[in-house]
Amino acid sequence: MAGPDNVIPGFDDGGDGGLFNGILARYLADTAVRRPELTALAAPLVLASADAAWQGRTHLDDAGLDHPTGGGPVFAPDWRQPARTPQPGVPEADLSVQLSAWMLLEAAARTTSAIAPSAPTDPA
Numbered sequence: 403m404a405g406p407d408n409v410i411p412g413f414d415d416g417g418d419g420g421l422f423n424g425i426l427a428r429y430l431a432d433t434a435v436r437r438p439e440l441t442a443l444a445a446p447l448v449l450a451s452a453d454a455a456w457q458g459r460t461h462l463d464d465a466g467l468d469h470p471t472g473g474g475p476v477f478a479p480d481w482r483q484p485a486r487t488p489q490p491g492v493p494e495a496d497l498s499v500q501l502s503a504w505m506l507l508e509a510a511a512r513t514t515s516a517i518a519p520s521a522p523t524d525p526a
Contacts, residue, residue, distance in 0.1 A: 405482075408450035412480030420479050420493060424502030424509075427451060431509035435516040445513050452510030455481035455503050462488070477503030 404410050410423050427448050434444040459475040477500060478485040479493040488495035 404447050404450075407454070407482070408446045409454045409482050410447060410451045411482065412478070415479070415493060417493075417496060418498055420496050420499035421502045421505075423451075423481070424505030427502075427506040427509040431512045431516075434513045441517060445517055448506070448509050448513045451481050452506050455506055458482070458484045459503075460485040460487065476500065481506070 410426060412423055413419060430444040430448045434441045434448065437444075455477050456475075458478050458481060462473050462476055476485045476488055476494050479496075479499045479502075481503070486492055486494050493499050
């Protein structure tokens with residue numbers, strides 16, 4: 403499922419397939435939260451993938467575009483690779499690829515909260 407780096411592999415084809423890794427990350431996070439005995443297996447996959455996706459992101463630059471985007475991060479379909487500027491024919495232009503990465507980041511936040519010690523609550 404993942405290489406020695408624990409990053410979930412992606413494929414550079416975009417389309418609906420670009421969403422599957424985000425769904426996998428969501429289920430792995432659910433596993434880490436609901437099945438503590440599997441957290442040690444599931445959490446590293448989610449967290450390493452999220453770190454790789456974040457490190458490989460690029461930012462939109464409105465220069466040369468025919469419409470303003472407001473900037474923001476863009477993620478690659480394979481989180482082990484650097485993202486390219488979205489344009490027709492490039493998987494980074496597919497909403498499914500971007501949604502998958504955001505699902506991964508959400509899964510990482512959920513996983514982190516499952517493995518992080520709870521902060522003490524203030525009774526006052």
